[in-house]
Amino acid sequence: MEKSNIIAELNALTEHWSQKVLAEANGQQFKVAKGIGPTNWHKHDDQDELFIIFDGVMNIELRDRTIELGEGEMFVVPKGTEHRPVAPSEVKFLIVGLNVTSTKEGGKPN
Amino acid sequence: MEKSNIIAELNALTEHWSQKVLAEANGQQFKVAKGIGPTNWHKHDDQDELFIIFDGVMNIELRDRTIELGEGEMFVVPKGTEHRPVAPSEVKFLIVGLNVTSTKEGGKPN
Numbered sequence: 112m113e114k115s116n117i118i119a120e121l122n123a124l125t126e127h128w129s130q131k132v133l134a135e136a137n138g139q140q141f142k143v144a145k146g147i148g149p150t151n152w153h154k155h156d157d158q159d160e161l162f163i164i165f166d167g168v169m170n171i172e173l174r175d176r177t178i179e180l181g182e183g184e185m186f187v188v189p190k191g192t193e194h195r196p197v198a199p200s201e202v203k204f205l206i207v208g209l210n211v212t213s214t215k216e217g218g219k220p221n
Numbered sequence: 222m223e224k225s226n227i228i229a230e231l232n233a234l235t236e237h238w239s240q241k242v243l244a245e246a247n248g249q250q251f252k253v254a255k256g257i258g259p260t261n262w263h264k265h266d267d268q269d270e271l272f273i274i275f276d277g278v279m280n281i282e283l284r285d286r287t288i289e290l291g292e293g294e295m296f297v298v299p300k301g302t303e304h305r306p307v308a309p310s311e312v313k314f315l316i317v318g319l320n321v322t323s324t325k326e327g328g329k330p331n
Contacts, residue, residue, distance in 0.1 A: 136318070
C-alpha cells in the first residue's frame with residue numbers, strides 16, 4: 112500500500128478517455144482519466160459510476176438533462192442510466208467503479 | 222441524483238473530524254471532513270478506508286511508518302490496519318468507506 116498523487120498521475124496520462132487504476136478499496140477501483148470532446152451514449156448495468164473533476168469541465172449528458180461538473184464537483188451516474196460525458200475542452204478527473212469502463216462501448220469515442 | 226461541490230461542502234463544515242456523506246455509489250459512502258491535530262489509534266475490521274486530501278497535509282501514522290499526504294494525494298488504509306491520522310494544521314479531505322467512521326473509537330480525538 113503506497114500513496115498515489117492524483118494530480119501527477121493525471122498530468123502523466125497520454126491518451127484521452129483511458130482509465131488508469133491508482134487504488135482499490137472495498138472492491139472499488141479508483142481511476143484517473145482525461146478526456147476532450149464527446150463520447151458515446153452508454154450505460155453500465157452492473158455498477159454505479161462516480162466522477163470527481165480535478166481540472167476543467169465535464170458535461171454529463173443524461174436523457175432528460177445535463178449535469179455540468181467543474182473542478183471539485185462530484186456526480187454519481189446510477190447503474191443502468193444512459194449517459195454521455197462531453198468535455199468542451201480537456202478535463203481531468205477521478206472515476207470510481209467496479210472495474211475499468213473505458214471500452215469503446217463504455218465511454219470512449221469511436 | 223444531484224451533483225455535489227466537494228470544495229464548498231468542505232468549506233461549510235463546522236466541526237473537526239466529523240464526516241458528512243455527500244454521495245453513495247456501489248455501497249460506498251463518499252464523505253467530507255476536516256481535522257486538526259491528532260486523533261486516536263484505531264482500526265476498522267470491516268472496511269478499507271480511503272483518503273483523498275483536498276487542502277492541507279495529513280500524516281497517517283501506521284505502526285511501522287507514517288504516510289504524509291498532501292493536496293491531491295490518495296491513500297488506502299486496509300481493513301484491520303491500525304492507524305492514527307494527525308493533521309499538523311487544518312486539513313480538508315474526502316474519505317471513502319462503507320459507513321461513517323468518525324466515532325470516538327474510529328478517528329475522533331477524545
